[in-house]
Amino acid sequence: MSLTELTIADAASGLRARKFSAVELVRAHTDAIAALNPRLNAYITTTADEALKAAQQADDVLAKGEARALTGIPLGIKDLFCTNGVRTTAASNILKNFVPPYESTVTANLLRDGAVFVGKTNLDEFAMGSANITSAFGPVENPWKRNGDEAALVPGGSSGGSAAAVAAGLAMGATGTDTGGSIRQPAAYCGIVGLKPTYGRCSRFGTIAYASSLDQAGPMARSVRDCAIMLQSMAGFDERDSTSVNCDVPDYSAAIGRSLKGLKVGIPAEYRAEGLSAEIAAAWQQGIEWLKAAGCEIVDVSLPHTKYGLATYYIVAPAECSSNLARYDGLRFGERVPGDTLDAMYEATRRAGFGPEVRRRIMMGTYVLSAGYYDAYYLKAQKVRTLIRRDFTEAFGKVDVLLTPTAPTPAFAQGEQSDDPVQMYLNDIFTVPASMAGMPAMSVPVGLGATGLPLGLQLIGRPFDEETLLATGSALESAAGFTHRPAIRAEAAK
Amino acid sequence: MTYTIEGKTGAWEIVVGLEVHAQIISHSKLFSGASASYGGEPNTHVSLVDAGFPGMLPVLNQECVAQAIRTGLGLRARINLESRFDRKNYFYADLPTGYQISQFTHPIVGEGTVEIELGDGTVRHIGITRLHMEQDAGKSMHDQDPARSFIDLNRAGVALMEIVSEPDIRCPEEAGAYLRKLRQILRYLGTCDGNMEEGSMRADVNVSVRKAGEPFRTRCEIKNVNSIRYVMHSIEVEATRQIEVWEDGGEVDQETRLFDPSRNETRSLRSKEDAHDYRYFPDPDLLPLVVEQEWVDALERGLPELPDDKRDRFVKEYGIPRYDASVLVAEQAIADYYEEVAKGRDARLAANWVTGDLFGALNRTGRTITDSPISAAALGGMLDLVSDKTINGKIAKEVFEDMLETGDSAAAIVERKGLKQVTDTGAIDAAVADVMARNADKVEEYRGGKDRLFGFFVGQVMKAMAGKANPAMVNEALKKVL
Numbered sequence: 001m002s003l004t005e006l007t008i009a010d011a012a013s014g015l016r017a018r019k020f021s022a023v024e025l026v027r028a029h030t031d032a033i034a035a036l037n038p039r040l041n042a043y044i045t046t047t048a049d050e051a052l053k054a055a056q057q058a059d060d061v062l063a064k065g066e067a068r069a070l071t072g073i074p075l076g077i078k079d080l081f082c083t084n085g086v087r088t089t090a091a092s093n094i095l096k097n098f099v100p101p102y103e104s105t106v107t108a109n110l111l112r113d114g115a116v117f118v119g120k121t122n123l124d125e126f127a128m129g130s131a132n133i134t135s136a137f138g139p140v141e142n143p144w145k146r147n148g149d150e151a152a153l154v155p156g157g158s159s160g161g162s163a164a165a166v167a168a169g170l171a172m173g174a175t176g177t178d179t180g181g182s183i184r185q186p187a188a189y190c191g192i193v194g195l196k197p198t199y200g201r202c203s204r205f206g207t208i209a210y211a212s213s214l215d216q217a218g219p220m221a222r223s224v225r226d227c228a229i230m231l232q233s234m235a236g237f238d239e240r241d242s243t244s245v246n247c248d249v250p251d252y253s254a255a256i257g258r259s260l261k262g263l264k265v266g267i268p269a270e271y272r273a274e275g276l277s278a279e280i281a282a283a284w285q286q287g288i289e290w291l292k293a294a295g296c297e298i299v300d301v302s303l304p305h306t307k308y309g310l311a312t313y314y315i316v317a318p319a320e321c322s323s324n325l326a327r328y329d330g331l332r333f334g335e336r337v338p339g340d341t342l343d344a345m346y347e348a349t350r351r352a353g354f355g356p357e358v359r360r361r362i363m364m365g366t367y368v369l370s371a372g373y374y375d376a377y378y379l380k381a382q383k384v385r386t387l388i389r390r391d392f393t394e395a396f397g398k399v400d401v402l403l404t405p406t407a408p409t410p411a412f413a414q415g416e417q418s419d420d421p422v423q424m425y426l427n428d429i430f431t432v433p434a435s436m437a438g439m440p441a442m443s444v445p446v447g448l449g450a451t452g453l454p455l456g457l458q459l460i461g462r463p464f465d466e467e468t469l470l471a472t473g474s475a476l477e478s479a480a481g482f483t484h485r486p487a488i489r490a491e492a493a494k
Numbered sequence: 495m496t497y498t499i500e501g502k503t504g505a506w507e508i509v510v511g512l513e514v515h516a517q518i519i520s521h522s523k524l525f526s527g528a529s530a531s532y533g534g535e536p537n538t539h540v541s542l543v544d545a546g547f548p549g550m551l552p553v554l555n556q557e558c559v560a561q562a563i564r565t566g567l568g569l570r571a572r573i574n575l576e577s578r579f580d581r582k583n584y585f586y587a588d589l590p591t592g593y594q595i596s597q598f599t600h601p602i603v604g605e606g607t608v609e610i611e612l613g614d615g616t617v618r619h620i621g622i623t624r625l626h627m628e629q630d631a632g633k634s635m636h637d638q639d640p641a642r643s644f645i646d647l648n649r650a651g652v653a654l655m656e657i658v659s660e661p662d663i664r665c666p667e668e669a670g671a672y673l674r675k676l677r678q679i680l681r682y683l684g685t686c687d688g689n690m691e692e693g694s695m696r697a698d699v700n701v702s703v704r705k706a707g708e709p710f711r712t713r714c715e716i717k718n719v720n721s722i723r724y725v726m727h728s729i730e731v732e733a734t735r736q737i738e739v740w741e742d743g744g745e746v747d748q749e750t751r752l753f754d755p756s757r758n759e760t761r762s763l764r765s766k767e768d769a770h771d772y773r774y775f776p777d778p779d780l781l782p783l784v785v786e787q788e789w790v791d792a793l794e795r796g797l798p799e800l801p802d803d804k805r806d807r808f809v810k811e812y813g814i815p816r817y818d819a820s821v822l823v824a825e826q827a828i829a830d831y832y833e834e835v836a837k838g839r840d841a842r843l844a845a846n847w848v849t850g851d852l853f854g855a856l857n858r859t860g861r862t863i864t865d866s867p868i869s870a871a872a873l874g875g876m877l878d879l880v881s882d883k884t885i886n887g888k889i890a891k892e893v894f895e896d897m898l899e900t901g902d903s904a905a906a907i908v909e910r911k912g913l914k915q916v917t918d919t920g921a922i923d924a925a926v927a928d929v930m931a932r933n934a935d936k937v938e939e940y941r942g943g944k945d946r947l948f949g950f951f952v953g954q955v956m957k958a959m960a961g962k963a964n965p966a967m968v969n970e971a972l973k974k975v976l
Contacts, residue, residue: 209779
């Protein structure tokens with residue numbers, strides 16, 4: 001099998017068995033990036049030279065028999081994670097030349113475990129978007145095609161570059177961040193697995209903030225097991241992030257293939273929403289059947305405040321982002337456009353530095369926090385958020401995990417939904433509630449729709465119970481036997 | 495007597511509340527590991543967190559929390575076991591993140607009280623509304639270059655306590671007394687050095703005026719006043735301005751003003767309409783701050799004795815007047831010095847020497863109690879010589895001056911100069927006889943009823959004995975022969 005088609009788990013054994021070297025493995029990926037990235041635009045920055053150097057070191061480590069979980073494994077890093085000495089842009093003009101002198105905790109953890117970074121993946125600017133079309137570095141193309149249709153599709157967002165890179169074999173896995181669905185929705189659109197851990201599971205230190213109370217890093221890979229391996233490395237308490245939680249990180253891989261007998265799977269009625277495509281509804285039903293067959297008990301549950309999730313999200317997230325992005329003022333780092341006065345400099349810098357979607361969210365956030373509007377918007381949203389969280393807590397009194405669709409539709413074409421921001425926001429309707437509640441959730445590809453595009457189902461678990469997600473996800477994965485690969489990928493390009 | 499300012503339409507009362515920003519004494523900043531020390535080359539005490547770099551997160555410094563709680567306890571205030579940090583959003587060049595982390599809706603300390611004493615001995619209680627922690631901003635320097643401004647972030651992120659008083663202050667003197675008392679408490683607690691020149695303590699002054707019996711009228715806030723004297727001046731100046739506005743038929747606008755000491759006036763900085771909308775909201779990077787009662791109790795047990803308690807104890811334990819006690823507790827170091835001198839000695843005598851001769855000497859030499867040329871032990875040694883009648887009070891003054899100059903011990907000086915008090919009755923009697931003989935006319939006058947001359951004889955005898963005679967024995971000997 002081609003090196004760009006392997007899972008992380010298989011590649012790790014292959015490296016240990018010296019079937020191939022880390023240099024060969026990494027070179028296969030950097031070559032694939034060189035061949036396909038000009039088209040897919042999955043990476044903003046590629047680091048082939050550094051990656052090959054790191055691969056040589058990995059080979060030394062392997063030779064000494066000191067390999068760690070990810071030694072020699074080529075990964076893509078969402079360009080929202082600060083990487084020491086490697087440009088980190090957040091896909092924004094305002095940071096287009098920003099080279100951080102520090103490493104995010106999540107990427108430091110991956111490096112500690114031997115991972116090799118092949119580049120920084122594209123995303124929606126500051127992670128604000130659902131189609132990876134707001135990047136200042138251009139849109140990412142989904143490597144999947146509709147049957148008989150060459151139209152460029154979106155990879156989803158905001159971790160669209162990561163999803164596309166993993167799907168196309170330009171990385172074995174990639175980091176993502178998820179604020180309202182930014183790991184799960186692109187994973188679903190690109191036919192890969194994406195896991196958003198519980199809020200607080202992975203440190204946010206060194207990850208550029210969009211909405212601090214929601215942002216959470218997570219793995220994106222081609223198998224549930226690979227996500228488990230990556231999460232094992234990424235997760236953990238960090239005293240530099242006050243919101244990271246000091247609780248043990250279990251052995252995630254041990255959850256793969258665990259028996260699901262007697263597991264109670266909740267099906268929330270409210271997710272049978274308008275706009276849910278027939279093919280996704282069918283995939284959902286299929287998922288239910290598979291889990292039943294695996295010994296799960298299917299339970300109907302209600303999450304009554306689901307319908308307020310999106311509206312609440314679009315108050316809380318912009319509010320936080322309006323404050324978080326205030327630091328991009330052209331003074332200490334990043335781009336600066338001079339002005340005659342301080343205010344003129346701010347205005348020119350931020351106008352040139354931020355794209356329209358970022359500006360829109362800053363405006364919304366500034367508005368909802370303003371005197372006289374705070375109570376009506378932000379405060380009310382916080383109250384609704386509490387209710388949404390309570391919905392989940394109550395549901396998890398009855399069931400162990402929830403099964404829902406990840407997104408209402410499969411990937412759409414570039415330009416199809418971009419005119420109406422509200423239409424675009426609806427892509428996150430199923431992913432946002434778990435984000436608002438801080439629950440862990442994961443998207444698993446379960447099949448292809450009528451047009452040949454991958455469909456994903458979402459599992460939502462109890463706080464810090466990523467293991468049940470992985471166990472259930474691996475059951476869905478094996479039942480679905482999802483082995484489809486996109487039209488555009490490294491192996492096919494040869 | 496209520497303090498009033500006389501206007502054209504009669505007497506006006508003033509109403510003042512103070513917001514004091516006090517820099518917390520701590521090694522590192524409120525949310526970063528960078529040094530919080532004063533001074534240093536510009537931008538040398540700055541971490542990536544302070545500079546607001548992407549992905550940087552605040553981590554609360556527990557020592558700053560302990561300091562805020564200690565201060566709250568010192569202000570006899572309620573400690574809120576759960577408090578919260580909010581973001582106060584505004585753009586300015588010396589505010590790297592674009593927001594200040596502060597405590598807006600849920601401060602760590604609630605209501606408390608500060609007792610102040612005025613010059614005439616009146617005691618008043620000024621209410622404390624709240625105390626909260628917040629970050630300081632950096633410093634903008636506009637005078638370094640004709641076209642550009644320079645930013646120094648050394649102070650950015652340093653921990654401050656904002657201590658808000660109730661509008662209980664009614665005259666400039668009370669404002670001064672309140673600030674001095676607050677500073678004294680902070681220094682006792684070791685939570686703020688109270689150094690207004692270095693900016694580690696500064697005040698925003700809220701002033702309004704009213705006719706007797708009226709509810710409060712509109713107030714103005716005078717920002718960032720950096721000395722107690724200026725606070726007192728600015729209140730008077732601003733109150734006078736407001737009275738003129740009201741009496742001319744105008745309205746005082748709620749606004750922020752600046753005090754200009756060189757022109758002795760306040761000027762409008764920004765009106766209410768231009769006031770920032772700070773868009774406060776809970777900082778999502780920080781969890782609510784929850785402290786355990788046990789910890790608060792432990793901090794309370796570790797508090798030093800506070801000035802009011804110390805003053806009361808001095809009055810009770812040492813039998814000294816309240817005024818003297820107040821003077822002696824003004825600073826912890828003075829109180830410690832006094833106690834060392836007074837211990838096992840005549841405490842009143844000790845108080846007189848410390849507040850009198852010692853303070854005088856420190857003033858003259860420009861020293862403070864901590865670098866006093868005469869240590870507490872040395873002064874105590876001298877007082878011992880007075881008590882055991884080795885020297886008398888007059889000689890003691892001479893010995894004290896010598897100690898100040900030479901740093902020698904009192905005993906050594908007495909020895910060196912032969913100042914030992916003469917208690918030999920024979921010598922005294924001889925001196926008395928000699929004085930009587932040389933002043934036969936005065937003796938006659940005295941015996942003729944001019945009692946006041948007794949002091950003259952005492953003086954003559956002392957002079958004859960170079961001041962070293964025991965005054966009581968001289969008195970006795972004189973009485974006998976006269």
